[in-house]
Amino acid sequence: xxxxxxxxxxxxxxxxxxxxxxxxxxxxxxxxxxxxxxxxxxxxxxxxxxxxxxxxxxxxxxxxxxxxxxxxxxxxxxxxxxxxxxxxxxxxxxxxxxxx
Amino acid sequence: xxxxxxxxxxxxxxxxxxxxxxxxxxxxxxxxxxxxxxxxxxxxxxxxxxxxxxxxxxxxxxxxxxxxxxxxxxxxxxxxxxxxxxxxxxxxxxxxxxxxxxxxxxxxxxxxxxxxxxxxxxxxxxxxxxxxxxxxxxxxxxxxxxxxxxxxxxxxxxxxxxxxxxxxxxxxxxxxxxxxxxxxxxxxxxxxxxxxxxxxxxxxxxxxxxxxxxxxxxxxxxxxxxxxxxxxxxxxxxxxx
Amino acid sequence: xxxxxxxxxxxxxxxxxxxxxxxxxxxxxxxxxxxxxxxxxxxxxxxxxxxxxxxxxxxxxxxxxxxxxxxxxxxxxxxxxxxxxxxxxxxxxxxxxxxxxxxxxxxxxxxxxxxxxxxxxxxxxxxxxxxxxxxxxxxxxxxxxxxxxxxxxxxxxxxxxxxxxxxxxxxxxxxxxxxxxxxxxxxxxxxxxxxxxxxxxxxxxxxxxxxxxxxxxxxxxxxxxxxxxxxxxxxxxxxxxxxxxxxxxxxxxxxxxxxxxxxxxxxxxxxxxxxxxxxxxxxxxxxxxxxxxxxxxxxxxxxxxxxxxxxxxxxxxxxxxxxxxxxxxxxxxxxxxxxxxxxxxxxxxxxxxxxxxxxxxxxxxxxxxxxxxxxxxxxxxxxxxxxxxxxxxxxxxxxxxxxxxxxxxxxxxxxxxxxxxxxxxxxxxxxxxxxxxxxxxxxxxxxxxxxxxxxxxxxxxxxxxxxxxxxxxxxxxxxxxxxxxxxxxxxxxxxxxxxxxxxxxxxxxxxxxxxxxxxxxxxxxxxxxxxxxxxxxxx
Numbered sequence: 001x002x003x004x005x006x007x008x009x010x011x012x013x014x015x016x017x018x019x020x021x022x023x024x025x026x027x028x029x030x031x032x033x034x035x036x037x038x039x040x041x042x043x044x045x046x047x048x049x050x051x052x053x054x055x056x057x058x059x060x061x062x063x064x065x066x067x068x069x070x071x072x073x074x075x076x077x078x079x080x081x082x083x084x085x086x087x088x089x090x091x092x093x094x095x096x097x098x099x100x
Numbered sequence: 101x102x103x104x105x106x107x108x109x110x111x112x113x114x115x116x117x118x119x120x121x122x123x124x125x126x127x128x129x130x131x132x133x134x135x136x137x138x139x140x141x142x143x144x145x146x147x148x149x150x151x152x153x154x155x156x157x158x159x160x161x162x163x164x165x166x167x168x169x170x171x172x173x174x175x176x177x178x179x180x181x182x183x184x185x186x187x188x189x190x191x192x193x194x195x196x197x198x199x200x201x202x203x204x205x206x207x208x209x210x211x212x213x214x215x216x217x218x219x220x221x222x223x224x225x226x227x228x229x230x231x232x233x234x235x236x237x238x239x240x241x242x243x244x245x246x247x248x249x250x251x252x253x254x255x256x257x258x259x260x261x262x263x264x265x266x267x268x269x270x271x272x273x274x275x276x277x278x279x280x281x282x283x284x285x286x287x288x289x290x291x292x293x294x295x296x297x298x299x300x301x302x303x304x305x306x307x308x309x310x311x312x313x314x315x316x317x318x319x320x321x322x323x324x325x326x327x328x329x330x331x332x333x334x335x336x337x338x339x340x341x
Numbered sequence: 342x343x344x345x346x347x348x349x350x351x352x353x354x355x356x357x358x359x360x361x362x363x364x365x366x367x368x369x370x371x372x373x374x375x376x377x378x379x380x381x382x383x384x385x386x387x388x389x390x391x392x393x394x395x396x397x398x399x400x401x402x403x404x405x406x407x408x409x410x411x412x413x414x415x416x417x418x419x420x421x422x423x424x425x426x427x428x429x430x431x432x433x434x435x436x437x438x439x440x441x442x443x444x445x446x447x448x449x450x451x452x453x454x455x456x457x458x459x460x461x462x463x464x465x466x467x468x469x470x471x472x473x474x475x476x477x478x479x480x481x482x483x484x485x486x487x488x489x490x491x492x493x494x495x496x497x498x499x500x501x502x503x504x505x506x507x508x509x510x511x512x513x514x515x516x517x518x519x520x521x522x523x524x525x526x527x528x529x530x531x532x533x534x535x536x537x538x539x540x541x542x543x544x545x546x547x548x549x550x551x552x553x554x555x556x557x558x559x560x561x562x563x564x565x566x567x568x569x570x571x572x573x574x575x576x577x578x579x580x581x582x583x584x585x586x587x588x589x590x591x592x593x594x595x596x597x598x599x600x601x602x603x604x605x606x607x608x609x610x611x612x613x614x615x616x617x618x619x620x621x622x623x624x625x626x627x628x629x630x631x632x633x634x635x636x637x638x639x640x641x642x643x644x645x646x647x648x649x650x651x652x653x654x655x656x657x658x659x660x661x662x663x664x665x666x667x668x669x670x671x672x673x674x675x676x677x678x679x680x681x682x683x684x685x686x687x688x689x690x691x692x693x694x695x696x697x698x699x700x701x702x703x704x705x706x707x708x709x710x711x712x713x714x715x716x717x718x719x720x721x722x723x724x725x726x727x728x729x730x731x732x733x734x735x736x737x738x739x740x741x742x743x744x745x746x747x748x749x750x751x752x753x754x755x756x757x758x759x760x761x762x763x764x765x766x767x768x769x770x771x772x773x774x775x776x777x778x779x780x781x782x783x784x785x786x787x788x789x790x791x792x793x794x795x796x797x798x799x800x801x802x803x804x805x806x807x808x809x810x811x812x813x814x815x816x817x818x819x820x821x822x823x824x825x826x827x828x829x830x831x832x833x834x835x836x837x838x839x840x841x842x843x844x845x846x847x848x849x850x851x852x853x854x855x856x857x858x859x860x861x862x863x864x865x866x867x868x869x870x871x872x873x874x875x876x877x878x879x880x
Contacts, residue, residue, distance in 0.1 A: 252570030
């Protein structure tokens, strides 16, 4: 399927410039203390950059629905690992037992 | 490249299994025998590489899990550790990898368009940029050794007091080290692709290896896109170290 | 006779001959045979370690081995059996051989990667053997930190690297199967016409892909901690050993589904064939495979109930663990329903089927006892757990593997084996198995801890029964070595379809030609399309 889609150099360069701008943005934002928002902003920018690479540079935009499912499930599975493990760590204090 | 449709081709008489040496009925010499069309081969290869990249997501994911758990446990140690990292160098490396992703995608495009020169130039640039990344990494690592920030017997005893800083650096070295190992492998793969491109192996009818290797390269870039803010940009806003 | 000779010489077993032709093959069938030889060797090695364990446990005192040696025995028994036998067995032997033929393809999607997966397996095996001979491994197959990463004086780093490398064999097999099932099915072979063996292999492959990388990085972290002092789990610098357990079991629980799902796939094939009937509730069984694969990733915390894991997390894991039993139960009910009023005859595969059904049910049921946190607190780390997982792994997975080997042996080798020998083997395995492991349920309930080489006198009778059973079990596994080998040399030639079974693999000669099909198949009937009153030709 990606055979038929040969993107223009202009599109690739535009994505490239966007990636550089977002990189600069994330460095800039790090100079400011936004408190608890610093991490979500940094991660949010990283997700946008990664999405640009996945969709445009890796061509997933044009891939089959199956490929898109594969990409999504990879990250979904990561969230299963993160979610259930942090579910342990974050609920330990609920017991009211000293120590953890 | 104009292969018949899948069903018809499969039922085509004469397309038996026992034609091993005979390419007389005009299919691409790059078509492997268990596939019936170049399109199927490209689709299967792309899917295969993506399935492999999912395993890579889970592979790095284990380390990100450790990062997440320990950052939650030792937030100040994480900030303090991050303050030791060189943000301009990290940002430079991020830019270098983004550039290399651009040259990579242009190399694939050149193969799709049949431009041998375009492939060679862009592949060489990609390899060079990858090399630049590794050189910068080398200087960063050297700096850590000098400042006693490498976990183990030589870790700065004063820092050991702050519970978690040695953990931060263990994860720093594992994350960036495994990433760097992937870069080295990537450069190796690109060198092989470059040699094949030099020999004119790729064109509009067959560029699967370039595309599939490109996917790997972009993935390694994506890992760094997450590593950079998570390792370097935590403590920056707290001031210089 | 000469016709059979020419069938074999026109098959994948014929030319090209020679070591190089086999070691550099791209044919999935030859690679399956390479795996068969390798996993059989490691089954024997694992069995040897088990003998060491059972001999020690004949007497209450720890008088055969030192405790250090005993620790190495049970560790290596686990490592070898899990990583070098159970995980590869059905997928790499039966899956590799049958999957492409069952879907009407000439080979897997990536034949060279298939061969690479075997070489990676061999490399991982060599590295692990190097660990065995350079200090052994005494951490338990579970590698718990900080003992494994800091204190143990055995060859942990080497073994960790061996497991790391072997994991990639699994990953590449899973990758190959997934792409093959998606992209290489013959015309007309829709998803819901696929044999259930293929559904099971596909589900297994999903687990291999999503889980194995996590154990890969985890053992790498342990090796890095030992070799490079990059302490990730070291409590002295704030590391958390429970984090290791989360990461380890995130893979190792789904790993048990990697071990049982293919066995369930074999069961579906055998049940349909010996009953000569469409599998009852085909789509339920197919979806159950997927459900097990997915739910299997959400339950790992049941290995951490007593680890200081949060009780609330334990609650969630406990409930989901009970849920994951449901699809397995659905399958068992459906196989039973298939056999009910089917034309079941007692050829050797049927014996293995029946053995599996009973033993897997007991194993699964006892898993539910362990899933209840309250029970688990008493039963964890006792022989109850050991019995539970052996009922599933041996009573379930290995019985299914043996059943599959017997069912497809004529197809793979073109030879028929001794039915009498096979039935004897099935009886010996079934009775030996129960004698070995049922007493262990009792021992565990009475409180005998696992991984101990000495125990109080009052438990000796049960332990002696267990060891006696183990020797019968060993005999049962040894027998096939003889009659299978004999069949290769002096066995009768097998027709294309000795069992009268449905499925694309039975439409090709025994053994199949190199490219499987002389003409590309087109599928236009459902799976297991048995019609009543069909004649069966056996032998």
